[in-house]
Amino acid sequence: xxxxxxxxxxxxxxxxxxxxxxxxxxxxxxxxxxxxxxxxxxxxxxxxxxxxxxxxxxxxxxxxxxxxxxxxxxxxxxxxxxxxxxxxxxxxxxxxxxxxxxxxxxxxxxxxxxxxxxxxxxxxxxxxxxxxxxxxxxxxxxxxxxxxxxxxxxxxxxxxxxxxxxxxxxxxxxxxxxxxxxxxxxxxxxxxxxxxxxxxxxxxxxxxxxxxxxxxxxxxxxxxxxxxxxxxxxxxxxxxxxxxxxxxxxxxxxxxxxxxxxxxxxxxxxxxxxxxxxxxxxxxxxxxxxxxxxxxxxxxxxxxxxxxxxxxxxxxxxxxxxxxxxxxxxxxxxxxxxxxxxxxxxxxxxxxxxxxxxxxxxxxxxxxxxxxxxxxxxxxxxxxxxxxxxxxxxxxxxxxxxxxxxxxxxxxxxxxxxxxxxxxxxxx
Ligand code: DGY
Numbered sequence: 001x002x003x004x005x006x007x008x009x010x011x012x013x014x015x016x017x018x019x020x021x022x023x024x025x026x027x028x029x030x031x032x033x034x035x036x037x038x039x040x041x042x043x044x045x046x047x048x049x050x051x052x053x054x055x056x057x058x059x060x061x062x063x064x065x066x067x068x069x070x071x072x073x074x075x076x077x078x079x080x081x082x083x084x085x086x087x088x089x090x091x092x093x094x095x096x097x098x099x100x101x102x103x104x105x106x107x108x109x110x111x112x113x114x115x116x117x118x119x120x121x122x123x124x125x126x127x128x129x130x131x132x133x134x135x136x137x138x139x140x141x142x143x144x145x146x147x148x149x150x151x152x153x154x155x156x157x158x159x160x161x162x163x164x165x166x167x168x169x170x171x172x173x174x175x176x177x178x179x180x181x182x183x184x185x186x187x188x189x190x191x192x193x194x195x196x197x198x199x200x201x202x203x204x205x206x207x208x209x210x211x212x213x214x215x216x217x218x219x220x221x222x223x224x225x226x227x228x229x230x231x232x233x234x235x236x237x238x239x240x241x242x243x244x245x246x247x248x249x250x251x252x253x254x255x256x257x258x259x260x261x262x263x264x265x266x267x268x269x270x271x272x273x274x275x276x277x278x279x280x281x282x283x284x285x286x287x288x289x290x291x292x293x294x295x296x297x298x299x300x301x302x303x304x305x306x307x308x309x310x311x312x313x314x315x316x317x318x319x320x321x322x323x324x325x326x327x328x329x330x331x332x333x334x335x336x337x338x339x340x341x342x343x344x345x346x347x348x349x350x351x352x353x354x355x356x357x358x359x360x361x362x363x364x365x366x367x368x369x370x371x372x373x374x375x376x377x378x379x380x381x382x383x384x385x386x387x388x389x390x391x392x393x394x395x396x397x398x399x400x401x402x403x404x405x406x407x408x409x410x411x412x413x414x415x416x417x418x419x420x421x422x423x424x425x426x427x428x
Contacts, residue, residue: 011391012423019416020057022395023050026413027061028086030068035397035409037193040088042069044081045166045243046414048115049361053417055119055126056424062123063132069116070139072105076224077146079116079139080107081163092190093211099218109214109222110164113240114143117247121254133254140251141263147244148270150224155273156281157244158236158295160227161213165237165307166361167354168210169202171347172292172303173235179296180232182212200351200398200407209233236293238282239307243365245274245314275316283321284308288328290316304332305343305354306362312369322373329378336401338385340366350400351407357398360386360415364422383422390419 026032031042032050039046047069054062072083084095084106093108095101100109117140124133151157159165162173185208192198202210213233220226228234248271255264282290284300289308292301309329311317317325333340340363342354349355363386370379389399389406395415397408 012387015391016420016423019053019395019419022411022416023054023061023413023420025411030064031083031085032065032413033088034413035411037090038191038397038409040091042072042083042085044069044079044083044112045115045361048119049364049414050417051119052115052122052364053414053420055122055421057420059123059127062119063127063129066116066120066123066136067132070120070136070143072101072107073139073143074102074107076150077142078111078150078222079114079143079146081110081112082108090190090193092188093214097187097218098214100222108163109217110159110161111147112164112166113237113243114147114247115243116140117144117250117254118243121250124254124257130258133258137251137254137258137260140247140254144244144247144251144267144270150228154277155270156236156241156277156293157274158234159240160231160234161217162206162210162233165235165240167237167239167305167307167342169206169352170303170305170307170354171343171345172301172305172307173233174303174347175301176233176235176294176296177206177209180209180212182208185211185215187211197408200353202353232296234295235301236282236295237307238278238290238292238305239310239362239365241274241278241282242290242307242310242312242314242316242369245271245278245311245316248274249314271314275314278311278316279318279321282311283317285324288324290325303343304328304345306333306340306359306366309333309340310362310365310369312373312375313365314369315372317373326373326375326378334378334381338389338399338401338404339363339382340385341401342398350402351405353398353408356401357407358385358389358401359398360390360418364418367422387419387422390415395419 034046051062051065095106098108101107120136147157248267252264252267284291332344367379367382393406396406397412
């Protein structure tokens with residue numbers, strides 16, 4: 001008879017094998033789709049999280065994932081949220097709707113939080129492959145420079161579509177989205193593939209605005225200098241900025257390892273400039289966490305979302321801010337069976353997309369950041385809850401923080417990948 005610890009190990013090994021199977025099934029030519037049913041193309045931050053997990057089990061595939069994504073960097077430096085490398089059925093909005101990209105590369109017209117730099121650093125540190133490092137330096141530099149040049153005046157970057165933040169229907173976007181009238185937008189959604197999913201995906205009210213913003217960008221031929229003045233959604237998203245700070249640090253580390261000290265220093269300074277801006281403009285003492293900031297109305301978007309805790313990933317909070325943030329985390333976000341819900345405010349909806357469910361990617365950003373602040377107990381709880389959810393329900397897209405029930409897509413690639421990252425030897 002095996003004892004309980006052995007049973008636990010056995011379950012974990014089985015789950016790791018299943019995670020590898022999910023990633024292999026979702027793999028296409030040089031990249032991995034987030035979900036065969038819901039998201040059948042390459043997604044920007046999904047691929048980065050996937051590469052983080054793959055680095056420990058199949059570093060060559062991880063390197064390819066990163067390089068395939070970076071090969072879609074636009075001439076101006078935008079790294080698109082979606083790359084349509086191959087045709088696939090059942091997704092709206094597809095390449096014709098976006099009408100964006102360059103040469104033969106069809107993409108969406110927006111970006112996503114640049115986790116790719118962190119993924120590239122992890123691949124490099126796992127493989128020690130200097131050629132890989134030397135190949136990714138230029139596209140990473142062009143992309144992070146694009147955020148600074150096109151999307152920021154003082155180092156804090158703004159997003160111009162909720163899809164760009166990755167947290168599509170976060171309650172934090174309600175005010176900026178309420179302010180504008182999408183008009184009559186005709187389109188057909190493709191994401192409600194079952195009655196259950198219809199209750200979990202963003203509402204039509206949100207979708208009307210997503211599509212209207214998309215069409216406005218397309219009208220402007222995705223010209224940032226036009227959209228900077230006309231786009232009604234211009235939000236300094238706290239998660240994107242946290243990831244950006246970390247990306248600048250990670251690019252600096254890659255430059256330093258290549259002996260390019262001046263470039264390394266430049267990106268360390270950029271990280272610090274963005275940190276300082278965030279501390280000033282995105283910190284809410286009332287809520288005890290960071291918040292996003294509306295550039296159109298010049299006001300904070302005061303909603304308690306998990307994004308407001310993620311600045312720890314970039315080493316943003318001062319000691320005093322961290323003390324408050326830690327209290328908010330343990331009081332409000334740990335008050336559930338499973339940490340950490342995506343949102344804990346008045347409109348909490350435990351089964352709806354980014355309005356309450358737990359997601360593996362935000363948990364990973366949070367857990368990594370908490371370790372940076374030596375908050376070991378809190379980090380251990382986030383990791384243990386994440387693994388328990390996947391052990392119970394499989395690699396679902398998101399999870400109800402009260403019951404633990406899996407929601408959204410199944411066989412979701414970043415859930416599988418981050419499970420591998422958390423249970424890999426170097427992560428223990
Ligand atoms: C979707 O289609 O729901 C995606 O979240 C957009 O990135």
